[in-house]
Amino acid sequence: MVPHLVTALTGPLLDLEKKILAATPAIERWFRLEWQEHTPPFYCSVDLRNAGFKLAPVDTNLFPGGFNHLAPEMLPLAVQAAMAAIDKYCPDAKNVILIPESNYGDVSYLQNVARLIQIFRQTGLNIRLGCWNCKEVTKIDLPDGTSLSVEPLQRSGNGRRGVLQKFDPCTIILNNDLATGLPPILDNIHEQNLLPPLHAGWTVRRKNNHFAAYDEVAKKFGKLIDVDPWMLNPLFAKCGEINLLASEGEDALKTAIDGVLSKIRKKYKEYGIKEKPFVIVKGNASTDGRGILTVRDTKELSELLRRADLKVGKDDTALTDVVVQEGVYTFERISEAVTEPVVYMIDRYVIGGYYRVHAERGTDENLNIPGSHLVPLAFAQQHAIPDVHARPGTTAPNRFYMYGVVARLALLAASLEMERTDPNPEVY
Amino acid sequence: MVPHLVTALTGPLLDLEKKILAATPAIERWFRLEWQEHTPPFYCSVDLRNAGFKLAPVDTNLFPGGFNHLAPEMLPLAVQAAMAAIDKYCPDAKNVILIPESNYGDVSYLQNVARLIQIFRQTGLNIRLGCWNCKEVTKIDLPDGTSLSVEPLQRSGNGRRGVLQKFDPCTIILNNDLATGLPPILDNIHEQNLLPPLHAGWTVRRKNNHFAAYDEVAKKFGKLIDVDPWMLNPLFAKCGEINLLASEGEDALKTAIDGVLSKIRKKYKEYGIKEKPFVIVKGNASTDGRGILTVRDTKELSELLRRADLKVGKDDTALTDVVVQEGVYTFERISEAVTEPVVYMIDRYVIGGYYRVHAERGTDENLNIPGSHLVPLAFAQQHAIPDVHARPGTTAPNRFYMYGVVARLALLAASLEMERTDPNPEVY
Numbered sequence: 001m002v003p004h005l006v007t008a009l010t011g012p013l014l015d016l017e018k019k020i021l022a023a024t025p026a027i028e029r030w031f032r033l034e035w036q037e038h039t040p041p042f043y044c045s046v047d048l049r050n051a052g053f054k055l056a057p058v059d060t061n062l063f064p065g066g067f068n069h070l071a072p073e074m075l076p077l078a079v080q081a082a083m084a085a086i087d088k089y090c091p092d093a094k095n096v097i098l099i100p101e102s103n104y105g106d107v108s109y110l111q112n113v114a115r116l117i118q119i120f121r122q123t124g125l126n127i128r129l130g131c132w133n134c135k136e137v138t139k140i141d142l143p144d145g146t147s148l149s150v151e152p153l154q155r156s157g158n159g160r161r162g163v164l165q166k167f168d169p170c171t172i173i174l175n176n177d178l179a180t181g182l183p184p185i186l187d188n189i190h191e192q193n194l195l196p197p198l199h200a201g202w203t204v205r206r207k208n209n210h211f212a213a214y215d216e217v218a219k220k221f222g223k224l225i226d227v228d229p230w231m232l233n234p235l236f237a238k239c240g241e242i243n244l245l246a247s248e249g250e251d252a253l254k255t256a257i258d259g260v261l262s263k264i265r266k267k268y269k270e271y272g273i274k275e276k277p278f279v280i281v282k283g284n285a286s287t288d289g290r291g292i293l294t295v296r297d298t299k300e301l302s303e304l305l306r307r308a309d310l311k312v313g314k315d316d317t318a319l320t321d322v323v324v325q326e327g328v329y330t331f332e333r334i335s336e337a338v339t340e341p342v343v344y345m346i347d348r349y350v351i352g353g354y355y356r357v358h359a360e361r362g363t364d365e366n367l368n369i370p371g372s373h374l375v376p377l378a379f380a381q382q383h384a385i386p387d388v389h390a391r392p393g394t395t396a397p398n399r400f401y402m403y404g405v406v407a408r409l410a411l412l413a414a415s416l417e418m419e420r421t422d423p424n425p426e427v428y
Numbered sequence: 429m430v431p432h433l434v435t436a437l438t439g440p441l442l443d444l445e446k447k448i449l450a451a452t453p454a455i456e457r458w459f460r461l462e463w464q465e466h467t468p469p470f471y472c473s474v475d476l477r478n479a480g481f482k483l484a485p486v487d488t489n490l491f492p493g494g495f496n497h498l499a500p501e502m503l504p505l506a507v508q509a510a511m512a513a514i515d516k517y518c519p520d521a522k523n524v525i526l527i528p529e530s531n532y533g534d535v536s537y538l539q540n541v542a543r544l545i546q547i548f549r550q551t552g553l554n555i556r557l558g559c560w561n562c563k564e565v566t567k568i569d570l571p572d573g574t575s576l577s578v579e580p581l582q583r584s585g586n587g588r589r590g591v592l593q594k595f596d597p598c599t600i601i602l603n604n605d606l607a608t609g610l611p612p613i614l615d616n617i618h619e620q621n622l623l624p625p626l627h628a629g630w631t632v633r634r635k636n637n638h639f640a641a642y643d644e645v646a647k648k649f650g651k652l653i654d655v656d657p658w659m660l661n662p663l664f665a666k667c668g669e670i671n672l673l674a675s676e677g678e679d680a681l682k683t684a685i686d687g688v689l690s691k692i693r694k695k696y697k698e699y700g701i702k703e704k705p706f707v708i709v710k711g712n713a714s715t716d717g718r719g720i721l722t723v724r725d726t727k728e729l730s731e732l733l734r735r736a737d738l739k740v741g742k743d744d745t746a747l748t749d750v751v752v753q754e755g756v757y758t759f760e761r762i763s764e765a766v767t768e769p770v771v772y773m774i775d776r777y778v779i780g781g782y783y784r785v786h787a788e789r790g791t792d793e794n795l796n797i798p799g800s801h802l803v804p805l806a807f808a809q810q811h812a813i814p815d816v817h818a819r820p821g822t823t824a825p826n827r828f829y830m831y832g833v834v835a836r837l838a839l840l841a842a843s844l845e846m847e848r849t850d851p852n853p854e855v856y
Binding site for chain 2: 024025026027028029032033035036073076077080081083084086087091092093094095123124125126349
């Protein structure tokens with residue numbers, strides 16, 4: 001299915017697009033060289049926002065769900081990329097454990113797990129599901145008549161490996177973002193790969209570290225293709241040590257927001273952009289859409305906070321550490337509804353994507369909330385590859401190439417972030 | 429397009445198929461470990477013959493044409509595999525030269541070249557076409573309104589590199605099989621990759637070396653999955669120092685053929701196969717379909733030789749060195765016409781395939797001659813990957829997995845062959 005997109009994007013984005021397309025060989029070479037220095041995350045999905053005058057990643061997910069929403073034709077590409085990844089981590093692999101989220105009531109998520117199983121199985125690996133918070137094997141039925149079986153994770157005899165009953169893998173893949181804490185059974189795993197590493201989990205990970213790494217990547221890339229890195233990078237500020245639920249730190253937050261809004265205003269002025277600047281306030285350590293505020297003016301902050309859900313995470317903790325991120329308008333629409341692209345990668349390869357669409361949200365609002373639906377990017381638009389002979393702005397593959405580039409910039413930033421936040425860097 | 433295949437394959441092949449599917453994780457692991465030891469050819473196509481009781485590669489092409497006959501949906505898979513290959517040879521690449529065959533009148537071949545250009549361009553490389561037997565830039569128009577431009581290859585200032593005007597590549601890809609000789613301009617290329625290497629060309633390459641390497645691979649693989657390697661491997665004998673055009677060596681050939689026929693008879697008896705054994709006699713150093721004889725009985729040899737075209741190659745040289753290969757029936761049919769699968773690989777990845785179909789040929793005859801047509805394998809059958817939950821023999825993907833395995837066995841044999849026949853092994 002090929003979604004119909006409003007491509008009435010003129011001005012700066014076309015410039016950016018032209019520059020990216022013209023620099024394709026330099027860009028691909030640059031990525032190849034960066035991947036000689038840095039190891040990409042095992043897998044990753046990136047939410048992008050395309051404002052016409054800028055295109056930026058707004059969320060980099062290291063435990064991507066939603067593989068079931070990729071077009072089925074993408075599967076071979078995912079399998080081939082997973083083969084390349086496994087080859088790197090553990091060529092003698094036969095067995096892999098996948099640890100999913102434990103919300104077994106979410107059918108869509110379970111279908112994502114089923115798709116991941118399919119990808120690994122098709123690389124020729126034996127794959128079984130593990131959990132750390134279960135005592136016995138749990139069978140979960142899926143609507144299509146198949147079922148998933150989740151088995152208790154154990155430590156092996158010498159205690160250095162995570163295993164299932166009669167199943168000793170060379171790699172444990174996490175699809176559980178560890179938002180509820182680091183399970184002790186995953187501590188000090190040796191002789192095995194744990195992908196992504198524990199410090200990618202939301203118990204440890206902080207968005208501001210990612211944004212800082214992305215700043216650096218965007219700067220370097222901006223230099224390569226000669227564009228202002230701001231065209232690819234939302235401004236941000238961190239605002240910690242607050243507790244909005246207890247009304248502590250509202251002034252600090254106001255100052256942070258005003259700081260970012262004023263920088264955006266300056267940039268908008270520089271490029272003659274008439275839109276109204278806004279920021280997104282979100283938890284520094286959470287993935288879900290709760291507690292995400294759109295703020296256009298700090299005068300309205302108190303009122304917004306009063307109405308907002310200031311608890312975050314699966315266990316309803318108070319929001320005490322937030323980031324203020326430049327809001328990026330999304331000017332893409334499918335059948336009038338506001339939409340943003342999400343790009344999926346395995347290892348360093350773009351393997352698919354979809355549009356997240358929400359009919360009742362504005363161009364300056366978070367779309368990753370109930371009520372949104374997903375439109376897979378069909379194969380014709382899926383090449384992640386430009387045809388430099390096509391005119392920029394006229395064909396979908398060109399536009400998707402740019403998405404593939406910006407998503408990989410976020411992927412590279414995640415790689416730097418993981419290196420820098422590694423509590424045991426000597427392990428590398 | 430999904431070709432309709434007669435899948436009335438019972439008995440031993442189903443056994444073989446079951447064994448291959450059951451051993452998938454072991455097989456994929458085995459390939460991963462082999463590729464740690466051996467470098468796969470840059471690209472490769474393999475002709476397979478499926479006799480029901482056995483499945484075997486009969487031709488391993490290191491300069492594959494026919495990329496244009498792969499289904500267009502395969503393109504991203506090819507691009508991703510080419511990206512992985514380039515990454516290995518030369519991550520800092522921006523430029524690549526492709527050297528095609530010089531028969532500019534063959535539109536289908538030119539479309540193959542255009543497809544290869546598309547693949548490389550989509551990996552983000554600048555690609556230009558080179559020739560060693562031309563003095564100036566040649567522009568060739570294609571039916572779709574586009575054109576190809578072939579430029580004279582030169583040696584660079586220091587003489588160590590092959591370049592085009594203002595274009596210095598890190599890699600030169602040969603799609604010219606060098607059947608007409610080794611061009612001096614490609615001698616002693618340093619500081620650049622020449623892929624495949626010169627000794628892969630038919631000036632140097634001999635089929636018996638490939639068959640010998642394949643013997644070894646099939647033996648090892650047969651042990652892995654516990655099948656008689658003969659199920660995957662045609663018997664062969666080399667018969668050199670003959671000149672059939674001058675009627676020299678007919679007796680030696682007769683002896684070689686009788687030797688192979690007698691071995692086949694023994695195997696057919698062992699497995700209760702009722703078919704009539706036959707052999708294929710082909711040039712040890714040629715790719716084309718000319719000079720290929722099907723022999724069922726050496727009594728008919730003289731008569732066959734009288735009627736045969738005993739010249740080979742693009743320059744009509746006499747057939748002086750032949751291999752006698754066990755004939756493998758092909759029991760696959762599309763709309764009643766005899767057909768055989770051809771599998772394409774880039775680096776170690778299966779990236780597509782097609783069926784070669786010939787309505788006027790028998791199940792024991794070479795199909796790679798004028799009058800054949802090609803049916804691309806469509807995406808649904810293209811996963812190169814088994815679903816172990818599907819019942820063997822009932823679904824196309826399963827069958828294609830086996831093809832993907834056997835084609836990769838030939839790929840691995842080509843890799844061993846190239847190592848062993850390398851005139852400058854220290855270069856590796």
